[in-house]
Amino acid sequence: MSSLKKVAERANVSIATVSRVINNAQLVSPATQARVELAIRELNYSPNRVAQRLRSRHSSKRLIGLVLPDIQNPFYVDVIHGVEEFAYQHNFAVMIGNFGQDQKKEKIYLDILQSEKVDGMIAAPSHGKDENIVQVIKNGFSVVCIDRGLVDVDVDVDVVKVNNKEGVFGAIEYLIELGHTRIAHITGHPLIPTTLERVAGYEAAMHKHNVQIDQSLIKSSNSDYQSGAQLMTELLDMEEPPSAVFTANNLLTLGALKSIHERGLIIPDDISIIGFDDMYWSMSLNPPLTAVRQSGYDIGKKAAELLLQNILNPNKLKKNFILSTELIVRKSCKRL
């Protein structure tokens, strides 16, 4: 496997020349190049990326990292898809680390990726001032944040996210126009910036239409399936339950649906529901779900694009990219 050497021997050149052929350097004569390429094919040689990465401090290693809070969440699966597709087209490999909302685990993956000397990373901060990620940026790595930005922090970084407030605003307004006023909001974990933005959208819409906000209708615990189910049950147990519910992410929606179905309640006759996050199978639900779509795919793709730009040009100005959401009206809400 001492391979550069073997190829060199077979082609009767120095290892430097073989290296040049591999790296498409200009300064190799066509004849030599052909000979080396033949040898490479004959030996079925492929360069040892570990050695390449160790040696070349300047050139690209063609490897990026992707650090995600929860691979169980279909939204992040879409993000992966977007990142991978773009990266793959540009001949980059993607190393994925899933930290499951656990900051210790996040740090481990970030450390590994750094010591792997990746070209850059795409990461979803675990909260607004995620020191782990800040440190990575300070260490000089190219980083693009997705889904959640970094706030009040002394580093400059690209962010790709969605206009959460506006997206929720539209959904709540739609519900109000349908005649709903007792609109519940099942939110995610209160420390996550997106949670706050989504609550703000809810409040803004209620205010605009002069609907009184009943704080007992805004429920939060975690951002997962269990929480969605649990909080929905609590809502249904209220003396005066809501006529509509807005669920602030994928997993919460699914959990809420479970509780609704368990009670034998019919959507939308007994209760209307809109979820944040559309899923490719949202129309496979019964009834097909009305949802606020944010395209994880687009976010991932844009993030990958920005990251590759940063890698090429580290001095590029950093920006925030706010993609817009879309209200997909299907059949889970009824007019009162």
Added chain:
Amino acid sequence: MSSLKKVAERANVSIATVSRVINNAQLVSPATQARVELAIRELNYSPNRVAQRLRSRHSSKRLIGLVLPDIQNPFYVDVIHGVEEFAYQHNFAVMIGNFGQDQKKEKIYLDILQSEKVDGMIAAPSHGKDENIVQVIKNGFSVVCIDRGLVDVDVDVDVVKVNNKEGVFGAIEYLIELGHTRIAHITGHPLIPTTLERVAGYEAAMHKHNVQIDQSLIKSSNSDYQSGAQLMTELLDMEEPPSAVFTANNLLTLGALKSIHERGLIIPDDISIIGFDDMYWSMSLNPPLTAVRQSGYDIGKKAAELLLQNILNPNKLKKNFILSTELIVRKSCKRL
């Protein structure tokens, strides 16, 4: 960042000694060890994994690869979860490559992982005699195959999968006992071994109960959402449509549900359905879906366990682990 050296300078020892401390070698005096550890902490040093991996051909790199055909499929997400949890507990990082059923892409990820010198890989072969994976094994890497085995191939390898035939058999038998005889089967891609096994389970159950098999009721194209939707539509368009349908995976099920709902058909009144693959949100569907559960999580966990054993002891006997499936009866099938 020339760090071993810096630590060595600060602690006033040689780099060899620092290396020994890092690798918990026995032969360092407590006093020296303490001094080095202090220096490491003061400099916030962490070893360059790239260099470590390049240098140490024998010791473990604490990195495994996971090569999957379709990260969009929730089953594989469960697999990831299982692998990661086990790996993480044992201090291994997991590098994920998603080849999207594309063999060229599969080869690229396999090549990257090999040149990354991972300790081993977990992979789902793209078909029964996947030469890409066979080659990796021949190159001397520890590999555990999941979901799909390798057949008629001259390498010895651990396989973790599920008893597909038996799982489908039980589901079809359940349908027959409910009084169904016109039972359709929407299968996956015919080149994938699991597809064949699942069809065999279907046929075996039909035979056992003397139900005539109508070949026009067995539909196949690809293993994805679109195919599920398309094939279900074709089934519904038949002169004498089936009273029940078995869908051979996650994505096919979701696609079929879409077509059923589009027609305004009610499950289970108008048509009964059982899907292969349970999802954590299957009970969030309306009605909650009856399904054959194979635990992607368990498969992933078992595969990770086997892989770590193989890494420790490459001569370990290779085996097939066939996990069993479970029919989860919920509410998507009715008695005729």
Added chain:
DNA sequence: CTGAAAGCGCTTACAG
């Protein structure tokens, strides 16, 4: 118990 030195497989000035 510790250090000097070789070497993992590459890339890249430098010299010719």
Added chain:
DNA sequence: CTGAAAGCGCTTACAG
């Protein structure tokens, strides 16, 4: 256009 040589950051016999 090509080669000899240094060196990336580590680990590990070997010697003491």
